Amino acid sequence: MKVLPINKDKNILDIGCGFGQTLKALRDKGYTNLKGIDINDESIAQCKKINLDVTKVEDIISYSNSTDKKYDFIIMSHVLEHIEKEKMIDNLRAIKSLLSEKGKYCVMVPNAQSNTGSYWRFEDFTHHYLFTSGSLQYVLRAAGFTKIDFIDPDGLDGVSSLKKPVVKILLKIYKFRKNFWNKITASSYHRPSPQIFTFELKALAS
Template sequence: MRYREVLYSNYHTTQSGRASNTDKTTLFQREKRQFAREILPRIQGKSKDAVIFDMGCGSGSLLKALQDNGYSNAHGMDISPEQVALASNMGVSNVQEGDALEYVKSQKNAFDILFGMDIIEHFTKDELVDLLQHIQQSLKPGGMAIFRTPNMDAFLSSVFANGDFTHENYMNASSAQQVCLACGFREVKVYPGLMYIENPIKEMLRKCASLIVKLRLRLYLFATARSSKNVLWSPNMIIVAK
């Protein structure tokens, strides 16, 4: 599709770095800290020698968090030349420019861990099913895939879901489990994404506001005869598929 060629050629300038008033280095470090809190605990106990692939690695902030924590076999690929150049400037190693989808298709039993941060929403449904099947086949026995994607059950979910013109599909926890299981994964768990503000005072206020919002949403579900038991409230969700 031509729109992808146009938008991904300068994706950092027009999207991922556009909304922030901070410089690239500060934004990169903030993203790295976010990944260290949100994603690295999901692979706790895994070997530091695990073969890790970050699909659509962007600026490489997750790769940098992995590499700084001793994961020596972590590498990534992104289709945006601007993003790959930024990763290089930030000192991230083992980043290549290329079509990560085609690369994954060529790999069989290759990875212990595959990451897809903020990427699976960029594929059409047909493309996503094809991708997930190839990802499942690319994992070594006992391997795992970890994705982060917008959560459509979140309050004002359109802020994340529709905030990027290149987004093609939207899911909640239930549909995420459905499609992963249908594509060959045996075990799929979905967790809330990290909601956190580094300023301690703002974080305290955020937690209080979150309690109020969640209560109102639970009351709404109750009023419509639905359960909130399996509903996630965070703007993003983390999918762990094995």
């Protein structure tokens, strides 16, 4: 991930760390100050088996109230959509309070604007909400984040240099087709919501 801190001594928190895949990958890259939190006992046990620093928490707010530690980079991958809508902004405020002065929050969620948006909304019964790029910007700003950038909006990170030109052409065709049918059916997007069609949204907020 290109947005990771250059300094590998920075404090990094993974919220909803699961079985520790992200933490382990970061450790393998040389990052030394890693912390994970999760609600699931099985996930915590698995992380501890591979010597990751993880703590079981009931929710993000209680964790933020229980620690004075600040983090330079907070990762939250496919967790926000599992939080009840009425609790979402308070949880995001708690996350912001955990950031250091120049800290950044990297959040990844399924993209409601994508071709698989409906699938991700209803396939997982524990999903409370799905985001468009516009609604994700809205809740982040409501929680006090002022700078929000979308990362890899075309989903090209990790695509090989040989495949990338083909993917770019297919993406242009897809966007043209999408915009064409929107005009034909008089469908519109709420402006200024960016039109991002990858299966997930990745945002960096501070």
